[in-house]
Amino acid sequence: MSKQSKPVIFDKNPGRNAQTYGIARVLETDLDLIHKPSVGVVGTKGDSQCYLGVQTKVEAIHRCLRDHLGVSAGKAQLRLVQPEFTVATSDGMRNGTREMRYSLIGREVTHDTLCEHLSASGLEGTIAVVACDKPPVGTLAGLLEHNRPAIIMSDGPIRPGRDSSNGEPIDIITGFQVAAHPDTDYKQRIAREACPGYGSCGGMFTYNTMQTFIGVVGMQPLHMVAPPSDDPRRLSEFPDQLVKYLLTMIENGVAPRDIVTRDSIRNAVIVAMAVGGSTNVLLHAPEISRAAGFRSFADDIMSPDEFNHLSQYVVPVLTDARPYGKYSMVDIDEKGGVQVIVKTLLEAGLLNGDTLTCTGETLAEQVQRLETNDPDGTVVYSVSQPYKPTGGLRVLGGNLSPEYSAVLKLAGVEGGLEDNRFVGKARVFEGEQALLDALENAPDSFENNDMVIVRYEGPSGAPGMPEMLDSTSRITTLCRDKDIVVGLMTDARFSGGSVGLVIGHVGPEAALGGPIAFVENGDEIVVDLNTNELNCTALENADTVASRRAKWDSVVAGNGGLHPNCGEVNSRLLNRMRRSAVSAVQGAGMHPDRELWVPNPRDPEDSGFRPGNRFRDTPGNA
Numbered sequence: 223m224s225k226q227s228k229p230v231i232f233d234k235n236p237g238r239n240a241q242t243y244g245i246a247r248v249l250e251t252d253l254d255l256i257h258k259p260s261v262g263v264v265g266t267k268g269d270s271q272c273y274l275g276v277q278t279k280v281e282a283i284h285r286c287l288r289d290h291l292g293v294s295a296g297k298a299q300l301r302l303v304q305p306e307f308t309v310a311t312s313d314g315m316r317n318g319t320r321e322m323r324y325s326l327i328g329r330e331v332t333h334d335t336l337c338e339h340l341s342a343s344g345l346e347g348t349i350a351v352v353a354c355d356k357p358p359v360g361t362l363a364g365l366l367e368h369n370r371p372a373i374i375m376s377d378g379p380i381r382p383g384r385d386s387s388n389g390e391p392i393d394i395i396t397g398f399q400v401a402a403h404p405d406t407d408y409k410q411r412i413a414r415e416a417c418p419g420y421g422s423c424g425g426m427f428t429y430n431t432m433q434t435f436i437g438v439v440g441m442q443p444l445h446m447v448a449p450p451s452d453d454p455r456r457l458s459e460f461p462d463q464l465v466k467y468l469l470t471m472i473e474n475g476v477a478p479r480d481i482v483t484r485d486s487i488r489n490a491v492i493v494a495m496a497v498g499g500s501t502n503v504l505l506h507a508p509e510i511s512r513a514a515g516f517r518s519f520a521d522d523i524m525s526p527d528e529f530n531h532l533s534q535y536v537v538p539v540l541t542d543a544r545p546y547g548k549y550s551m552v553d554i555d556e557k558g559g560v561q562v563i564v565k566t567l568l569e570a571g572l573l574n575g576d577t578l579t580c581t582g583e584t585l586a587e588q589v590q591r592l593e594t595n596d597p598d599g600t601v602v603y604s605v606s607q608p609y610k611p612t613g614g615l616r617v618l619g620g621n622l623s624p625e626y627s628a629v630l631k632l633a634g635v636e637g638g639l640e641d642n643r644f645v646g647k648a649r650v651f652e653g654e655q656a657l658l659d660a661l662e663n664a665p666d667s668f669e670n671n672d673m674v675i676v677r678y679e680g681p682s683g684a685p686g687m688p689e690m691l692d693s694t695s696r697i698t699t700l701c702r703d704k705d706i707v708v709g710l711m712t713d714a715r716f717s718g719g720s721v722g723l724v725i726g727h728v729g730p731e732a733a734l735g736g737p738i739a740f741v742e743n744g745d746e747i748v749v750d751l752n753t754n755e756l757n758c759t760a761l762e763n764a765d766t767v768a769s770r771r772a773k774w775d776s777v778v779a780g781n782g783g784l785h786p787n788c789g790e791v792n793s794r795l796l797n798r799m800r801r802s803a804v805s806a807v808q809g810a811g812m813h814p815d816r817e818l819w820v821p822n823p824r825d826p827e828d829s830g831f832r833p834g835n836r837f838r839d840t841p842g843n844a
Contacts, residue, residue, distance in 0.1 A: 245304060252293050255301045261287060261347035261468070262303035264336060265377075266357040270312030272429075274420035275451040276377045279351045279461075280305045283375075286461040287349070290469060298469050303343050308335040310357045313717065314394050314423070318658055318692030323684045323789065325356060326505070326715070327799055330812045332360030340368040347472045349464050352436075353377040353421075353451075355428040355718075359506045362436060363513035366478045371471035373464055373580045374442045376433040378451035379551040380421030385412070392416050393424050395545050395719040398695035402665065402703075421451030425544030427718030430551045431499035432506060434560050439490040439510070440481040440579035443467070444564060445592055448555035470582050482514040486577040487523050489585065493560075495537045496567060498546055498614030498633030500718025501726055502689075509809035520807070526617045526626040530754050533613030537572060539633050540603045545719045546634045547609065549601045557601045561594040570605040618725065620755030621762065622737050622747075627729035627807040628711070628756050630749070634721035636698070638671070638707035642751040644723060646673035646709055648741050648758070652787040653678055654690055654714070661696040668697075670706035673747040677738050678787040679714035680731025681803035681810040685789060685796050690726075691717035698722045709749070711756065713738055715806070725749065725756060727806035733788050735778075737761055740770035 242256040265280040267273050284305050291298050310332060316322040340348065348365060352358035352374055365372040382391035397416045403409050422429040430447075437447040446460055471477075487507065494503045508519035516522040540563055542548050554560065567573045568586055575586025583591065596604070603609045614633030619626045638644045649672045651657040657676055660667060668674075674697070681687045690712065697708050698721055709723035713731035716724055730736030737758065741747075746759040760766050778785050791797045802812040 246301070249288065249302050249304060251288060251291060251302045254293050255291065255299060258299050258301045259346035260301040260303050260344060261291075261472075262343065262345055263287065263305045263349045263351070264339065264361070265305065265307050265351040266310050266332065266353050266361070267307045268310035268312055268354060268357075270315055270354070271380065271417060271420040272312060272354040272422040273310065273377075275456075276351050276353050277307075279375070279377060279456055280307075282457045283349050283351065283461040283464055286465050290465050298472075300347065300472075303345065306339045308332045308357060308361070310354055313355050313689065313691075317398070317689065317717065318654070320789070322688035323686030323796065325689060326681075326687050326810060327795055329356035329360040329506075329509070330799075331795070332357040333364045336361055336364035337367060340364060340370070346370050347468050348372040349468055350374045351377055353429075355422075355432065355502065358429075358432050358436060359509060362441060363509055365441070366482055366510070366513035369477045369479050371468060371476060372441070372478055373468050373471065374436055375446050375456075375460060375464055376436075376442060378421050378449055378453060378456060379424040379430060380417060381419050381450050381452070381552050382424055382550050383416045383418045386415055391550065393544060393550065395425065395427075395695065398691055398719070399699050401692070402661070402696055402699050419452060423719065424550040424552060425719060426497050426499060426541060426551070427545065428500040428502045429718070431494055431497065431503055431718055434497060434499070434563075435490040435494055435503060435506070437560055438493045438564060438585070439486045440577055440585065441478060443579075443581055444561040444588055445559055448551050448559040450552050450555070467581055471580065474582070476578070476582070479514055481578050481580060482510065483577065484516070484523055485574045486585075487511055487514070489573045489577060491524060491529070492532060492537055492572055493563060493567065495533050495613035495615055496540045496563060498539045498541060498543065498610070498631070501615065501629045501631050501716050502718060504615070504617065504629045504727060505715065505806060505810050508807065509811050512809060519809075520626075526619065529615075529617050533615055533632070535612075537613040538605060538608030539610035539612070539614050540566065540597065540605065540608055542601055542603070542609050545721050546614075553601045557598045558595045561589050561592050562597055562602050565589050565594045566597050566602075566604050572605070616751060616754060618749070618754050618756040620750075620757040622711070622741070622756045622758050623728050624737065625729040625805060625807045627727045627805060628725050629727050630723075630725045631716070631720065632751070635723050636701070636721060638709060638723045639749075639751065644671075644673075644707070644709060644749040646671040646747050648673050648675050648743060648745040648747050650675045650677070650741060650743050653789070654688065654693055657693050658696070661693065661700065665700055668700060668706075668708050670708075672708045674708060674710040675738065675741050676710065676712040676714060677732035678785065678789065679712055680729070680733055681806065682800050683713065683731050683733030683785075683788045685791065685800040685803060687714050687803075687806070687810050689715045689717045689720075691719055694720035694722055694724050709747075711738075711747070723749070728756070729806045731805070733785055735771070735774060737767075739774055739785070740767060742770070
C-alpha cells in the first residue's frame with residue numbers, strides 16, 4: 223500500500239459490503255480487493271462534439287486499469303470503482319445567448335461534482351479524461367483539493383474543417399466571423415463544413431491553452447496534449463501509459479500538490495504567453511493556484527508587474543496558430559507537439575526544468591525522453607526567431623481597472639495601436655444583447671476608434687461572466703470590411719477564439735460599483751501599453767466620479783440594492799453565482815464564505831484556513 227494511502231478498515235458490515243461485492247462482480251474484479259484503496263477513471267460529458275470522444279477513452283482506460291489490478295503477483299492490490307462523469311455545456315453553441323452565463327459556472331459545477339465523487343468514493347488514485355474549456359480546470363482544481371495521486375489526459379482537439387470552394391482549413395471561429403455575411407447559403411455552407419469530426423476546439427483557443435497549461439504544470443504527459451481526439455493512440459497506447467504512471471505515483475506517494483507548485487504554475491503561465499493563449503488563463507490560473515494551496519496568485523505566484531515584464535520584454539509568441547495565425551493544434555502535433563515549445567523555452571532559460579511531472583520525471587527529463595525535435599520555423603518558432611516578438615497577453619491597470627484585472631490578448635490585436643496607444647470614444651451598452659442588436663440591425667452606426675463598453679456582464683452582474691465570441695467576431699468582421707478600428711472592453715470575458723482590440727475582466731465589475739459603471743457615451747478611453755493602463759479621461763476628475771457614483775448609488779438604492787441592468791436570476795445556480803462570485807483577479811469562482819479556503823488533506827495539523835482578499839460588502843453578495 224502506498225504511504226499516501228489511508229489505513230485499510232476491514233469493515234465486515236454485510237449491508238455496507240453487499241453493493242461493493244456486487245460492483246466487483248459486475249466490473250469483473252477480485253472480490254478480495256473490496257477493502258483495498260480504490261482507484262477509478264472520470265470524464266466529462268456534454269451536449270456538443272467536444273465530448274463525443276470522451277466515453278470511449280474512459281472505457282479504454284478503465285479496462286486497462288482493471289487488467290493491472292488483482293491479488294496475484296505483479297498486480298496492484300487496489301479496488302476498482304465504476305467510471306464517473308461530470309456534466310458540462312457547450313461554449314460554442316451558447317455564445318451570444320443568455321445560456322452562456324452557465325459556461326464559467328460549469329467549471330464550478332465540474333469541481334463540485336468531482337469533489338463529491340472523489341471524497342465519497344475515497345479514491346486513492348484517479349485518471350481523468352477532460353474536454354472543452356471549463357471542465358478541465360474544474361477537474362484539476364478538484365484533484366488538487368482531494369490531493370491523492372491523479373493524472374489527466376486531454377480528450378484531444380478536433381481536426382479542422384475544409385472550405386469546399388477553395389480547400390482552405392476552417393473552424394468554428396470561421397463560422398462566427400461570417401455571421402454578418404449577406405449570403406445565407408454561404409453562411410450555411412461554412413457552418414456545415416467548419417466542424418466535421420469530433421473533439422474540442424482545434425485552435426489555440428481556451429481548450430488548447432489550458433491543455434497546454436495542464437501539461438506544462440505537470441499533470442498531463444506532454445505528448446498527450448496535442449494529438450487529435452480521433453488519434454488511435456488515445457485508445458491503443460495512452461491508456462496503458464496512463465495506468466502505469468498512476469500506479470507509480472501511488473507507489474511513490476506522489477500527489478497533485480507535489481507537482482503543481484509555484485514554479486510549475488509559473489512555467490505554465492509563461493508557456494501560455496508563448497502560445498498567444500486565451501485570456502481565460504488569467505481566470506483559471508488563480509483558481510488552480512488556490513486549489514494548490516496558494517492564497518493569492520498575484521502575491522504568491524506572479525505579480526501583474528512581473529507578468530507584464532515577461533510578456534513585454536522576455537517571452538515572445540512562438541506559434542502561428544489560430545485565431546491570430548494560420549495553424550491548428552493538429553498542425554502543432556504534426557510538428558512535434560507542445561513539447562517542442564517547451565524545449566525551445568527551456569533551452570532559452572525561460573522555464574524551470576526541475577519541476578516534477580506526473581510521469582515521475584522532471585519537466586526537462588520528460589522533454590529529453592520524448593526525443594523532442596527543434597521548432598520547424600513555420601508552425602512553431604524558436605525564441606531567437608519568434609513568430610511575434612512579445613508575449614500574447616497583457617494585464618492592465620488604470621482608473622478603469624484598479625484591481626489590475628483587465629486583460630488584453632495582444633497576439634490577437636489586428637490594428638488600432640499607434641506607439642502602443644489607442645485613444646477612442648466610449649459607446650456604452652448595458653449588456654451584450656444590446657450590442658448584438660446594434661451589430662445586427664445598425665452596423666453602420668459604428669465608427670472608427672469607437673470603444674464599445676459592455677457592462678453588467680461580470681461574475682456577479684450577469685451572473686456568470688459570459689464570454690463574447692459572437693460579439694467580438696462580428697466586430698472583427700465589421701472592422702475588416704470597413705477598414706476601421708472598433709475596440710471592446712467589458713467586465714465579462716472572451717473566448718480564446720476572439721481577436722481584435724478586446725479587453726475583458728475589467729474590475730471591479732459594474733454590478734459592484736466598479737469604475738466601468740460610471741463611463742458615459744462619448745467619454746475618451748485610452749489604452750496605453752507603454753504604461754499598461756486602461757483609463758477613462760473623464761474619471762480623472764474626482765468631482766465627476768463623485769457625481770456619477772451618487773447617481774449610480776441612487777439607482778441601486780431604488781432597486782432594492784441591485785442595479786436594474788444586472789441579469790435576471792431564474793435558477794439556483796445563477797443565484798449562487800451572484801451571491802458568491804469573487805472577482806476576476808481571484809478567478810471569478812464561487813467562494814461563499816468570503817474567504818479562500820485551501821485545506822491540505824495531507825497535513826492533519828492544517829485547519830485549511832487561508833485569509834483571502836475579501837469580497838466587496840455590497841447587496842447581492844451576502
